[in-house]
Amino acid sequence: MSRVLMKGNEAMAEAAIRAGCRAYFGYPITPQSELPEYMARHLPAAGGVFLQAESEVAAINMVYGAAGAGARVMTSTSSPGFSLMTEGLSYLVGARLPCVVVTVMRGGPGLGNIAPSQADYFQVTRGLGHGDVHAIVLAPSTVQEAVELVGLAFALAERYRLPVIVAADGLLGQMMEPVELPPALPVPQAPPWATTGAATGRRVISSIHLDPEALERHVLELVATYDLIAAREPRWEADGVEGADVAVVAYGTTARIARSAVARARARGLAVGLLRPITLWPFPIAAFASAPRRWLVAEMSSGQMVDDVRLAVEGRAPVLRYTRVGGVVPTPVELAEAIVRAARPAAVPA
Amino acid sequence: MIRVAGRPRTLLDVPTHYCPGCTHGIIHRLVAETIDALAIRERTIGVASVGCSVFIYDYLDVDFQQAAHGRAPAVATGIKRVLPDRVVFTYQGDGDLASIGAAEILHAAARGERITVIYVNNALYGMTGGQMAPTTLPGMRTTTSPEGRDVRRHGAPLRMAELLASLDGVAYAAREAVSSPARIHRARRAVEAAFRAQLDDRGLGIVELLSTCPVNWGLEPTDALAWCEAHMVPVFPLGVFKDVRRAREPVDARA
Numbered sequence: 001m002s003r004v005l006m007k008g009n010e011a012m013a014e015a016a017i018r019a020g021c022r023a024y025f026g027y028p029i030t031p032q033s034e035l036p037e038y039m040a041r042h043l044p045a046a047g048g049v050f051l052q053a054e055s056e057v058a059a060i061n062m063v064y065g066a067a068g069a070g071a072r073v074m075t076s077t078s079s080p081g082f083s084l085m086t087e088g089l090s091y092l093v094g095a096r097l098p099c100v101v102v103t104v105m106r107g108g109p110g111l112g113n114i115a116p117s118q119a120d121y122f123q124v125t126r127g128l129g130h131g132d133v134h135a136i137v138l139a140p141s142t143v144q145e146a147v148e149l150v151g152l153a154f155a156l157a158e159r160y161r162l163p164v165i166v167a168a169d170g171l172l173g174q175m176m177e178p179v180e181l182p183p184a185l186p187v188p189q190a191p192p193w194a195t196t197g198a199a200t201g202r203r204v205i206s207s208i209h210l211d212p213e214a215l216e217r218h219v220l221e222l223v224a225t226y227d228l229i230a231a232r233e234p235r236w237e238a239d240g241v242e243g244a245d246v247a248v249v250a251y252g253t254t255a256r257i258a259r260s261a262v263a264r265a266r267a268r269g270l271a272v273g274l275l276r277p278i279t280l281w282p283f284p285i286a287a288f289a290s291a292p293r294r295w296l297v298a299e300m301s302s303g304q305m306v307d308d309v310r311l312a313v314e315g316r317a318p319v320l321r322y323t324r325v326g327g328v329v330p331t332p333v334e335l336a337e338a339i340v341r342a343a344r345p346a347a348v349p350a
Numbered sequence: 351m352i353r354v355a356g357r358p359r360t361l362l363d364v365p366t367h368y369c370p371g372c373t374h375g376i377i378h379r380l381v382a383e384t385i386d387a388l389a390i391r392e393r394t395i396g397v398a399s400v401g402c403s404v405f406i407y408d409y410l411d412v413d414f415q416q417a418a419h420g421r422a423p424a425v426a427t428g429i430k431r432v433l434p435d436r437v438v439f440t441y442q443g444d445g446d447l448a449s450i451g452a453a454e455i456l457h458a459a460a461r462g463e464r465i466t467v468i469y470v471n472n473a474l475y476g477m478t479g480g481q482m483a484p485t486t487l488p489g490m491r492t493t494t495s496p497e498g499r500d501v502r503r504h505g506a507p508l509r510m511a512e513l514l515a516s517l518d519g520v521a522y523a524a525r526e527a528v529s530s531p532a533r534i535h536r537a538r539r540a541v542e543a544a545f546r547a548q549l550d551d552r553g554l555g556i557v558e559l560l561s562t563c564p565v566n567w568g569l570e571p572t573d574a575l576a577w578c579e580a581h582m583v584p585v586f587p588l589g590v591f592k593d594v595r596r597a598r599e600p601v602d603a604r605a
Contacts, residue, residue: 023431025428055453062431064424064425065426065428066428068428198391198392202411202413203413204407204416205414206416
């Protein structure tokens with residue numbers, strides 16, 4: 001273990017190299033460009049391949065080719081680039097190829113801006129591409145956790161033979177924090193299904209199944225994997241949720257801010273909890289068995305995760321929300337005020 | 351020596367889904383013969399593209415990846431970059447390569463990816479039922495140019511072999527046809543040269559092969575061959591546009 005001060009984007013790149021990633025394909029986009037820049041400086045020295053693609057469309061398809069050839073491979077992007085990668089993600093899922101995609105979310109829609117945002121929640125949890133497509137989505141809230149989740153992402157991708165998304169935001173990508181870096185893992189051999197040449201029988205990597213019943217079998221296998229993931233992989237952190245007047249639900253950067261806001265609200269005598277989903281997909285539904293009087297969902301979007309919270313709570317308690325959009329990061333003070341307001345009886349419509 | 355009889359080792363003994371008179375079968379055979387001749391079957395990875403030839407992986411006995419529409423050169427790049435000692439080729443149609451995948455082929459060529467591109471041009475979209483492609487001839491009727499391709503409205507056909515030959519990363523670029531035994535003989539040599547450009551680490555090799563689509567052209571198979579000669583060859587001249595025998599020394603800005 002070594003403790004160093006690193007920018008989030010660079011720390012995720014170093015974590016990937018230490019996790020045995022030896023191929024990176026990507027396209028520059030703010031606020032994540034330090035990640036490919038770090039890879040360009042360090043991956044070749046580690047014996048890996050760095051290539052700047054002509055577009056995010058090409059980058060994700062290079063990832064497909066390298067993953068199919070058995071490499072531990074990743075790409076990274078930000079929201080507009082992620083939109084371009086969703087075509088490729090559908091093919092990666094359809095062909096059951098493991099890879100890691102880091103998205104450092106920024107304000108949208110359209111070109112939006114380069115400020116921190118969580119407005120791609122629906123996209124990463126519901127809209128990864130056409131077809132019945134899901135992938136594990138990990139949402140770090142500190143640079144340290146980003147390092148750990150990048151390592152976990154490769155392990156999960158290979159365990160389930162599916163892409164894994166690391167959904168960070170512009171604040172996490174740009175901030176510097178001290179991090180403990182893990183020891184380097186060995187670079188894996190190509191798995192037996194990889195297309196490395198047909199010396200011992202040929203392999204075909206494909207997502208096409210023309211016969212509807214064959215495609216149904218293929219999709220049902222995917223669904224069985226999704227079910228396995230939903231049973232095994234939900235991750236969250238909970239603090240004082242049971243019996244709270246208000247339990248805040250927040251992830252990523254918003255969860256860090258919520259931690260400060262919760263402390264402020266507690267100092268005013270309120271019983272306030274914090275539930276932080278670490279996996280956005282699968283959503284940690286079991287965590288919502290705890291029973292606060294009210295839930296308050298805080299997110300940097302117009303209100304997207306709140307839908308998952310409502311599905312998980314199933315009407316057992318009111319679900320309120322506090323949202324900032326357009327790349328505006330809520331302050332602990334304003335979020336503490338929102339918690340105090342949520343605790344008032346009048347906060348909940350009759 | 352070119353083998354003229356018998357099934358190439360790399361060509362699987364299975365019926366294909368191609369329409370009667372379609373020349374994909376001939377081109378598959380040329381690729382299979384080349385892979386055999388170069389003794390590279392066990393270290394070759396093909397990339398199948400979207401179009402009629404998407405199922406090429408059922409016909410050639412090599413490892414295959416199937417790519418999204420137009421993205422085969424990007425997929426091939428990913429494979430070749432992590433397995434530089436393998437032989438990687440794409441097999442793409444004109445809609446795939448010249449339209450939706452124009453950016454991917456252009457940049458793979460510009461980077462000089464050590465891959466081989468078999469580019470099959472039949473002047474329209476075959477699989478989807480005969481729509482206009484960037485290669486559709488002026489005046490040619492398709493389901494989306496029912497009055498014939500109007501150059502004023504739709505532009506003129508893209509000549510990809512010449513266009514790609516202009517890029518420094520391309521070591522070999524040729525266009526041939528498979529409309530007669532003599533043409534097929536030349537095409538076979540071009541396919542091998544395009545693979546050799548990769549094997550010799552010289553750059554990207556591409557062969558554009560004029561192919562027939564009797565069903566969507568509305569012609570008998572033999573008439574389609576004659577139509578290819580009469581109408582396609584004048585618009586898409588045959589020949590070798592580039593054959594760099596040694597890798598070009600790049601101009602280095604740091605020098």
